[in-house]
């Protein structure tokens with residue numbers, strides 16, 4: 001299902017403004033059945049949008065340590081082939097920098113040490129791949145929302161695009177999410193997994209965890225986070241590698 005992506009304030013503001021418009025200068029209408037049904041319509045629309053928003057904000061289930069999978073499968077790219085990535089890997093990512101740019105007032109370049117010094121969230125969650133396997137793992141890293149606030153995310157931004165270090169069938173892997181997922185409390189840039197550093201096979205030095213979405217949205221090997229108001233100029237325009245490639249849904253909520 002493709003849910004329209006509307007920022008919360010705009011959605012509620014728009015509905016309120018619509019209801020206000022219907023109210024102005026209509027005293028006679030006020031008494032009519034027609035008007036009451038308009039109000040009822042606005043009310044149920046408001047409730048429906050509220051449900052939509054609270055559903056998107058709900059937390060993914062978290063598990064105890066005892067539920068962690070003894071083996072967590074690696075999928076897709078497990079070792080990016082580029083010389084640049086391999087050099088970073090050899091250097092223990094000491095010279096690697098995460099770029100945050102696009103619609104931000106303070107573009108940033110952060111080292112792995114800086115990311116590791118930020119307040120982190122740790123969560124044990126289940127990863128669900130669209131191919132039909134799941135695994136439970138422990139992830140640790142700063143909430144994406146903290147980084148976006150530090151970078152001064154513009155009010156014009158609608159999406160965050162994650163540009164990755166790896167190519168798949170010749171095309172760069174990328175993914176994107178909207179602001180509701182970006183500021184979801186369980187959306188983190190994970191540098192830690194299962195109590196250690198994130199292994200290369202799972203996306204070192206950092207990968208996205210966006211726990212209310214299917215596996216392919218969890219971009220590994222993130223090199224750059226770009227804030228944008230449109231996905232049309234990126235890749236082939238559908239918001240992600242698999243969306244461009246084989247029509248996977250852009251919104252892969254679970």
Ligand SMILES: Nc1nc2c(c(=O)[nH]1)N[C@H]1C(S)=C(S)[C@@H](COP(=O)(O)O)O[C@H]1N2
Pocket residue numbers: 072073074075076077128129130164165166168173201202203215216217218219220221
């Ligand atoms: N950069 C990058 N990110 C990626 C992929 C990939 O191939 N490249 N595969 C995706 C898919 S389909 C899944 S299921 C998960 C797999 O993560 P894992 O290797 O930690 O199991 O990463 C996702 N993120």
Ligand SMILES: [Mo]
Pocket residue numbers: 075128129130131215216
């Ligand atoms: Mo997947």
